Amino acid sequence: MIPSIGHASILVGLGLTVYAAVAFVLAARGGDSRLSVSARRAVIGSFVAAAVGCAAMVISLLTHDFGVRYVAENNATTTPPFIGVISLWAALEGSILFWALLATGWASLVLHRYRDRYRQLMPWAGATLATINAFFFAVMVWPGNPFALTSPVGAEGTGPNALLQNHPFMALHPPLLYLGYTGLAVPFAFGIAALATRRLDEEWLRVVRRWTLVPWTFLTLGIVAGAWWSYEVLGWGGYWAWDPVENAALLPWLTATAFIHSAMVAERRGGLKIWTSALVIATFVLTLVGTFLTRSGIVASVHSFTQSAIGPWFLAAILVALAGSLTLLVWRLPGLIGGGRPSGTVSRESAFLLNNVLFLGLTFAVLFGTLLPLLVAATSGDTISVGAPWFNTVTVPIFVALLFLMGVGPALPWGTASWATMRERFTIPLILAVTVTAAALALGLRDAASLGTLGLAVLVGAVMVDEVVRGARSRARSRREDPATATWRLATRNRRRYGGYAVHLGVLVMAVAVAISSGLAIDRTVTLAPGETASIGGYEVRHEQLVVEALASDRRVIETRAEVTYTGPQSGSLRTALRDYPNSQAAIATPAVRTSLAEDLYVTLLASDQATGAVTLHLFVNPLVVWIWIGGAIVGGGAVFAIWPERRARRVAVEHPQRVPAEPSVEGA
Amino acid sequence: MRGLRWLIVPLLVIPLGWLLFSGFGRDPREISSPLIGRAAPAWTLTSLDGETLSSEDLAGRPYVVNFWASWCIPACVDEHPVLAAAHEQYTDEVAIVGVLYNDASADAEGFLARYGDAGYPHLVDTDGRLAIEFGVTGPPETFFVDADGILRARQFGPLTDPLMSVHLSTILPSASR
Numbered sequence: 001m002i003p004s005i006g007h008a009s010i011l012v013g014l015g016l017t018v019y020a021a022v023a024f025v026l027a028a029r030g031g032d033s034r035l036s037v038s039a040r041r042a043v044i045g046s047f048v049a050a051a052v053g054c055a056a057m058v059i060s061l062l063t064h065d066f067g068v069r070y071v072a073e074n075n076a077t078t079t080p081p082f083i084g085v086i087s088l089w090a091a092l093e094g095s096i097l098f099w100a101l102l103a104t105g106w107a108s109l110v111l112h113r114y115r116d117r118y119r120q121l122m123p124w125a126g127a128t129l130a131t132i133n134a135f136f137f138a139v140m141v142w143p144g145n146p147f148a149l150t151s152p153v154g155a156e157g158t159g160p161n162a163l164l165q166n167h168p169f170m171a172l173h174p175p176l177l178y179l180g181y182t183g184l185a186v187p188f189a190f191g192i193a194a195l196a197t198r199r200l201d202e203e204w205l206r207v208v209r210r211w212t213l214v215p216w217t218f219l220t221l222g223i224v225a226g227a228w229w230s231y232e233v234l235g236w237g238g239y240w241a242w243d244p245v246e247n248a249a250l251l252p253w254l255t256a257t258a259f260i261h262s263a264m265v266a267e268r269r270g271g272l273k274i275w276t277s278a279l280v281i282a283t284f285v286l287t288l289v290g291t292f293l294t295r296s297g298i299v300a301s302v303h304s305f306t307q308s309a310i311g312p313w314f315l316a317a318i319l320v321a322l323a324g325s326l327t328l329l330v331w332r333l334p335g336l337i338g339g340g341r342p343s344g345t346v347s348r349e350s351a352f353l354l355n356n357v358l359f360l361g362l363t364f365a366v367l368f369g370t371l372l373p374l375l376v377a378a379t380s381g382d383t384i385s386v387g388a389p390w391f392n393t394v395t396v397p398i399f400v401a402l403l404f405l406m407g408v409g410p411a412l413p414w415g416t417a418s419w420a421t422m423r424e425r426f427t428i429p430l431i432l433a434v435t436v437t438a439a440a441l442a443l444g445l446r447d448a449a450s451l452g453t454l455g456l457a458v459l460v461g462a463v464m465v466d467e468v469v470r471g472a473r474s475r476a477r478s479r480r481e482d483p484a485t486a487t488w489r490l491a492t493r494n495r496r497r498y499g500g501y502a503v504h505l506g507v508l509v510m511a512v513a514v515a516i517s518s519g520l521a522i523d524r525t526v527t528l529a530p531g532e533t534a535s536i537g538g539y540e541v542r543h544e545q546l547v548v549e550a551l552a553s554d555r556r557v558i559e560t561r562a563e564v565t566y567t568g569p570q571s572g573s574l575r576t577a578l579r580d581y582p583n584s585q586a587a588i589a590t591p592a593v594r595t596s597l598a599e600d601l602y603v604t605l606l607a608s609d610q611a612t613g614a615v616t617l618h619l620f621v622n623p624l625v626v627w628i629w630i631g632g633a634i635v636g637g638g639a640v641f642a643i644w645p646e647r648r649a650r651r652v653a654v655e656h657p658q659r660v661p662a663e664p665s666v667e668g669a
Numbered sequence: 670m671r672g673l674r675w676l677i678v679p680l681l682v683i684p685l686g687w688l689l690f691s692g693f694g695r696d697p698r699e700i701s702s703p704l705i706g707r708a709a710p711a712w713t714l715t716s717l718d719g720e721t722l723s724s725e726d727l728a729g730r731p732y733v734v735n736f737w738a739s740w741c742i743p744a745c746v747d748e749h750p751v752l753a754a755a756h757e758q759y760t761d762e763v764a765i766v767g768v769l770y771n772d773a774s775a776d777a778e779g780f781l782a783r784y785g786d787a788g789y790p791h792l793v794d795t796d797g798r799l800a801i802e803f804g805v806t807g808p809p810e811t812f813f814v815d816a817d818g819i820l821r822a823r824q825f826g827p828l829t830d831p832l833m834s835v836h837l838s839t840i841l842p843s844a845s846r
Contacts, residue, residue, distance in 0.1 A: 073742055152783065158742050311693060319685070322682050330674050330675055374688055375688060377691070377692070378687075378688060582776070
């Protein structure tokens, strides 16, 4: 009964989205607003259908309805309810169902919000979104039916993916990532609409920038949450491995970030129309490529899912989206050329443009590294893998250059920078940076990349603080406010600019934490009998006892656990385990992490001998890792601050339309 | 000249399409096995029925070693009937042995009770020794050994009827179609 309702809701969703796509196109061509309204309602209806589908799946999971193949493969009678609910995105078919919920949700939100605005753009944007959503429903109707039944019906299911069960972060990481992925369809839809209607103007840029920033925020948080999850669960002491799936999330993030920046220049000075629309198209196509790579099983990855029939569907979607939007872009090309005003060599514009070149360079490097194994396999039949060292060698210099630009760019004036401005703004930060780097060198930091990053971070941080202080001081003087009030008012009246500063600050914190933690981490592998101790980085780690028992929450899971105590900068006890899930070929490590602001003590169990109680442990001391997550949170907070509706400013803009371009409020994330 | 700009569409779309398409039908985990063309590892193991079986017993006969597990769903379920059909069809020419990969005997027996037991033996590889010697990366994986004890083919992932025929033809000339 419940699965039938779920299946029916998918069919309804397909019908509604197909109708909406057709009706939107007719409305765009004929200008009939009633068609537009009915199409919009159909899209909202498809959201309801997807919600019903998801609810049906969750109920099936919670009631252990093993007649549904997805439930039989991702649930067991012993599965706790919480894991049952998040199993919605444990495997392919459920993920697509959840994906459809989010995608239709974004579409409904956008169409509802702009129901009375952008009358030329909205029908085309709606048609694009409805078409994309129709694709996801079609995937569920044909190759990836989440409600496919199975017989004979077993009394017990396989249980959820072991990695999904092992850490609560699995409740957070996929939804954030999916919210980012699905949301990036919105700017794409607006891009198609603007190309179709030849309305690629400032108004378009404002809407698209905002609707890129929102999913960008989710994507950023999703990537950071994924890195955190990998650190807490995978037991190798690291957080980023240039795995194809990580790259798949990073690629659209890179192009979206490039877009957010180039949109600022375009909004300010006109021009860059081809460039900005190409970035919007590239971002969306890369989300599809990312999904294809992760879900089709054509590249090897820690995330490798079973090979499935949806691969060809996604490939077709990628090619249709790419060919269709490129054709549209090329068709409109003659009308898009020109419009920009020239600027000086050293100016904020050129910093932005260089930023875009670097982001594109990163995108190509990561894309090349990710696809190279495929290319080699296709041409020579050999199997190769492109590892982290290659990615680090290629990307670290670009990241460092971007970091530099991040500090310098926002401090440069629009137009042309004079030497006097340059001296005024950069002398003190430069001296500070050199001093701190020299101090770090004297204190024993020898790793060149870490030193360079630290120096740059100080430079960038000082430039940024100087900017904020100078603005606040000038406002405090002219309005007679105290400095704190002046800073806050300045920030809330220039949300994009100050939100952007906060994002940059978060990136800075992350960059330093990544550089230091990868440069100064220490690790060693030790085998200890009960009662023996090993020392690492000022800590004494003592193995107390080995315990093997079934997990209280799921008796089918056997946990082999080392209980250790440690003394040193911090002291306490840790439990690190290997969990043997019945449906996993390898035991899943459960590393124990003791986090402090200065460093993490990270202990993971590699092997144990039940006869003697001896264990082999991998010990790490990772400095500053927690600051990567803190930096991620600052980035998210800054982005939210930037997106937050600027009520007061909008009223001002209405009253004094002439003054808006003169306000220094154009820069943001 | 102006028409040339249209070239960008096929220039981007066709190579990308070809590249991504080329990935289908190949398992990224598939690495050419150094064992192919060499003598297959020797083994002596106990089956689920409690009988002891060794590679010596099969000397002079081609045989197929299929690593599987009851938890390997859906791949092992999908290929199960393929193995059963091959066992029935080639029962005189070729021996098939299943090997449990990191699986409990009781679970494996439950699997066979549910999806059908074709009657060929299933060996219990308690410490995973045989899987290591064959270089198994994950179930299902199947090895084809000819009458001289030489490893001739290796199948990563689930078998299908056509794949079974192709691989059998390397150890059993009469099976080629």
